[in-house]
Amino acid sequence: MLPALAVGYRGAMRFQKRIPVSVIGGFLGAGKTTLVNHLVSTAPYRFGIIVNEFGETGIDGSLIENVDTDGIAELSNGCLCCVGRDDLVSAMFKITSRKDPPDYLLIELSGLADPVPVAQTVMDPFARTKFELDGIIGVADARNLEQTLRDGPEGAVQLAYANTIVLNKTDLATPEQIDQAEQLLQQINPLAEVRRADHSKADPQALLGLKAFGLEWKPQGYQHLHAPNLQTFTLTAERPLERHKVNEFIDSHLISRPNAVFRAKGFLQVRGFKQQILFQSVREIFSLEQANQPAQAPSKLVVIGRGLNPLEYEEAFRATQQR
Numbered sequence: 651m652l653p654a655l656a657v658g659y660r661g662a663m664r665f666q667k668r669i670p671v672s673v674i675g676g677f678l679g680a681g682k683t684t685l686v687n688h689l690v691s692t693a694p695y696r697f698g699i700i701v702n703e704f705g706e707t708g709i710d711g712s713l714i715e716n717v718d719t720d721g722i723a724e725l726s727n728g729c730l731c732c733v734g735r736d737d738l739v740s741a742m743f744k745i746t747s748r749k750d751p752p753d754y755l756l757i758e759l760s761g762l763a764d765p766v767p768v769a770q771t772v773m774d775p776f777a778r779t780k781f782e783l784d785g786i787i788g789v790a791d792a793r794n795l796e797q798t799l800r801d802g803p804e805g806a807v808q809l810a811y812a813n814t815i816v817l818n819k820t821d822l823a824t825p826e827q828i829d830q831a832e833q834l835l836q837q838i839n840p841l842a843e844v845r846r847a848d849h850s851k852a853d854p855q856a857l858l859g860l861k862a863f864g865l866e867w868k869p870q871g872y873q874h875l876h877a878p879n880l881q882t883f884t885l886t887a888e889r890p891l892e893r894h895k896v897n898e899f900i901d902s903h904l905i906s907r908p909n910a911v912f913r914a915k916g917f918l919q920v921r922g923f924k925q926q927i928l929f930q931s932v933r934e935i936f937s938l939e940q941a942n943q944p945a946q947a948p949s950k951l952v953v954i955g956r957g958l959n960p961l962e963y964e965e966a967f968r969a970t971q972q973r
């Protein structure tokens with residue numbers, strides 16, 4: 651039988667180098683998109699990026715810099731670990747069939763997805779004709795890791811099979827939190843190499859091109875777990891938002907509820923600003939910055955959390971609009 655990496659071509663047979671694929675997982679807001687941007691700007695590859703989001707509104711695709719839109723595929727509305735494995739394989743083939751194809755693929759998972767089924771999809775016999783799983787990279791938030799693990803077992807599964815873990819946001823964590831996070835990672839995944847970082851600035855050579863998984867990799871003791879009871883909804887508003895009311899909304903409905911609102915992100919059209927405002931929050935930490943796109947309606951804000959009343963949020967968000 652022909653080896654999997656040999657392909658026939660006009661009667662002749664040629665050998666094709668398989669495209670390495672790294673799967674990037676980690677809990678909501680840990681710094682996965684930040685890592686993708688860091689790798690794109692520092693590693694010597696032409697990247698194709700597949701972004702998976704839990705919410706129905708894709709935001710992450712527009713946050714990826716320096717890769718043209720043909721090199722990015724967005725698979726929104728569900729976690730790749732549970733749905734859309736065919737979608738993933740088609741996106742992988744499509745993105746690498748373009749005229750100027752990438753030589754490395756990064757798959758950024760939703761902040762709730764389990765990386766293992768995705769890694770197994772990359773290793774299935776069909777995908778293997780063109781791709782090879784290079785590694786699973788976990789991103790962990792040094793400040794919030796303990797709380798994330800306390801909230802449910804899914805956070806641990808996201809890191810348990812990684813070959814390298816970027817222990818991120820060390821700038822927001824105390825030295826004790828960082829040490830404690832390292833100890834927790836050691837318990838969850840003693841085999842992973844842990845790299846401390848802020849803004850996901852880990853050495854690309856420690857993350858990519860490692861060939862960390864053999865062809866016959868089978869995760870031991872693995873059980874697919876998915877974050878239960880988490881909700882996501884998108885808030886929209888057609889008219890420009892009033893700045894002071896948005897500030898009040900952020901305070902009352904997002905950052906003051908860190909154990910209910912895990913993550914929020916979106917583009918806002920705020921009165922007085924010509925550009926869209928990118929809002930991001932991870933529990934009680936948030937940022938507001940002017941994005942490159944001109945302000946346009948509607949404002950969209952994706953909220954992910956637990957035990958929330960979407961109607962209350964819709965009403966409160968609409969009330970931030972200019973009268």
Ligand SMILES: Nc1nc2c(ncn2[C@@H]2O[C@H](COP(=O)(O)OP(=O)(O)OP(=O)(O)O)[C@@H](O)[C@H]2O)c(=O)[nH]1
Nearest residue numbers: 677678679680681682683684761819848849850930
């Ligand atoms: N202070 C600080 N902020 C960070 C760091 N890394 C990322 N951030 C910020 O944290 C927020 C979330 O970062 P992302 O890279 O979008 O996180 P993510 O894991 O892709 O998020 P999801 O896809 O929603 O799960 C953004 O506002 C980032 O700018 C860090 O090391 N320090």
